[in-house]
Amino acid sequence: MERLRSSPLHANISTALDKHLEVIHIVQSRRKDEIVNASNRQRQGAPRCQDDRDVFALALAIKEMSVATRKARTILWCAFQMTLPK
Secondary structure: OHHHHOOOOOHHHHHHHHHHHHHHHHHHHHHHHHHHHHHHHHHOOOOOOOOHHHHHHHHHHHHHHHHHHHHHHHHHHHHHHHHOOO
């Protein structure tokens, strides 16, 4: 969109997109932690129920990702509107 506009977009656009990417990485990390902890408990012969801390951390990360995704979509829509010819 910056190339189409021939000028840089507002700094908040890059910030929101960077935050969205950061939150995605956090969700991936939480999910990996949950999988590793579940497999470790299974190897040790522990009961099959999951540790709530892993689930709560993942749920919180997904909630943050949802908020960041909505902001990123709005920011991209605004950037697109600014790119369109008048």
